[in-house]
Amino acid sequence: QVQLVESGGGLVQQGGSLRLSCAASGFAFDDWPIAWFRQTAGKEREGVSCLSMSDGENYADSVKGRFTISRDNKYNRVYLQMNSLEPEDTAVYYCATDKYRRCNTHSWSSPLWDYWGQGTRVTVSS
Numbered sequence: 001q002v003q004l005v006e007s008g009g010g011l012v013q014q015g016g017s018l019r020l021s022c023a024a025s026g027f028a029f030d031d032w033p034i035a036w037f038r039q040t041a042g043k044e045r046e047g048v049s050c051l052s053m054s055d056g057e058n059y060a061d062s063v064k065g066r067f068t069i070s071r072d073n074k075y076n077r078v079y080l081q082m083n084s085l086e087p088e089d090t091a092v093y094y095c096a097t098d099k100y101r102r103c104n105t106h107s108w109s110s111p112l113w114d115y116w117g118q119g120t121r122v123t124v125s126s
Contacts, residue, residue: 001026002025002026002027002097002114002115003024003025003026004022004023004024004095004096004097004115004116004117005022005023005117005118006020006021006022006093006094006095006117006118006119006120007020007021007022007023007120008020008021008120009092009093009120009121009122010121010122010123011123011124011125012085012122012123012124012125013085013124013125014085014086014087014124014125014126015084015085016085016124017081017082017083017084017085018082018085018122019079019080019081019082020036020079020080020082020093020095020120020122021077021078021079022034022036022077022078022079022080022095022117023076023077024076024077024078024095024097025076027097027099027115029071029073029076030053030073031053032052032097032098032099033050033051033052033053033055033097033098033101033102033103033108034050034051034052034071034078034095034096034097035047035048035049035050035051035095035096035097035101035103035108035113036048036049036050036069036078036080036093036094036095036096037093037094037095037096037111037113038089038091038092038093038094038122039091039092039094039119040090040091040092044111045094045111046060046109046111047060047108047109047110047111048060048063048067048080048093049063049067049069049080050069050103050108050109051069051070051071051078051103052102052103052104054102054104055102055103055104056103057069057103058103058104058108058109060109062088063082063089066082066083066084066085067080067081067082067083068080068081068083069081078095080093082122085122085124086124087124087125087126088124089122089124090122090123090124091121091122092119092120092121092122093119093120093121093122094116094117094118094119095116095117096111096113096114096115096116096117097113097114097115098113098114098115099114101113101114
């Protein structure tokens with residue numbers, strides 16, 4: 001079955017960096033797009049970044065220039081490098097995948113992806 005497992009979250013100071021990892025299995029990792037979302041208490045999940053073979057990278061305006069998404073097909077992992085972290089980045093971060101979704105439209109940032117990981121917590125202190 002499709003499985004996504006996030007790791008790498010933790011507590012960091014404002015201005016610091018973290019790299020989140022998502023280990024993927026049970027699907028054609030090389031072909032399916034993958035995205036990072038985040039969610040805080042009482043709010044909807046919001047798209048952070050999306051990566052696909054056909055469409056490249058997309059980022060939310062709030063993280064553009066600070067976060068970088070990448071993938072390693074050999075090890076079936078996707079990463080989110082987060083630099084210059086701000087308290088507003090505090091959230092539970094999730095990776096998601098979907099067989100048919102693409103990253104070249106605004107719809108990628110909606111929380112309608114088919115498969116999700118369990119999330120990893122990121123807390124940025126001021």
